[in-house]
Amino acid sequence: MLYGIVVFPEKHVQDFANSLRRRHDPHYSAIPAHLTIREAAEWTHEELEHAVEHLEQVTSTLSPFTIQLNRVSTFYPVNHVLYMALEDTNMTQQLHDSICSGPLVLEAAKYVFTPHVTIGQELSADELHDLYGNLRMQEINLSSKIDRVHLLYQTDNGSWTAYQSFLLRG
Template sequence: MKYGIVAFPSKKFQDLANTYRKRYDSHYSKITPHLTLKEAFEADEKEISKISKTIASIAENHAPLNIHASKVSSFFPITNVIYFKVEPTDQLNKIHQDLQQQLNIGEPKHVFIPHFTIAQDLTETEHDDIYGQLRMIGVDEQEVIDRIHLVYQLEDGSWTTYETYRLTGAE
């Protein structure tokens, strides 16, 4: 079964991201807007209870995440993904690193660039056109996310939450 670890922002922020995702993101209906902390990995049902305990202990050592989505950016030409760029912080890097090292499942495919995807699977022309528009509109949202979620994927590509973990650490 395929699992991932994500942080969902506030309803207000998700509603904002969805105004774009609805039109431009092929994964719009598969999961609500999120910041990926650990990319999709395979685990079976026996492994997952151990994994879940590890995530719980990591969450106990991390404070709620301060998030600042500061501009619209793109991964082009690597992929045609347009996203809300989240300012990198030691806090975000640390939780990503802890999840990566303590779970020790699979190498990360990419360098960790915290973001909320708002468009993907566009043609190159669509990408250039939409990226130009969205970059001008921009984004400037700050908030605190106090929990993270372990999610799993169904056969149709949609994601269900397996468990939530509150970030209750001091920093």
């Protein structure tokens, strides 16, 4: 089964992101607005058990923190993705590094970890540039407390649902 690890920002951030995702993200109905902490991977039942143990241990040492989303950016030309970027990525990077260790180490990550909230993907180049041009002129100043991580799995219909959530208890 396919599993991934994410954090969900608070509702006001999700509402803002979803107002754009509804039209520009084909995965809008499959998963709420989120920050991917560890990319999805196929795991056996045994790998899942090790992952849960690891997440329990790691989250017991990490404290909740606040993120600030302050601009729109893009991964163009590598990917036609538009996203809300974080002002300071240190705490999110620390969360990623802690989780992606031990049994969850990423041997060959597809991309360099860049914490973000996707607001558009699979866009044509023209659509991406038009949307980016409009959104980068908007002032974005959204903050959200991050106090838990979610282990998700992909269902048969392609949507993602929570397997287990882990509070940051450090």
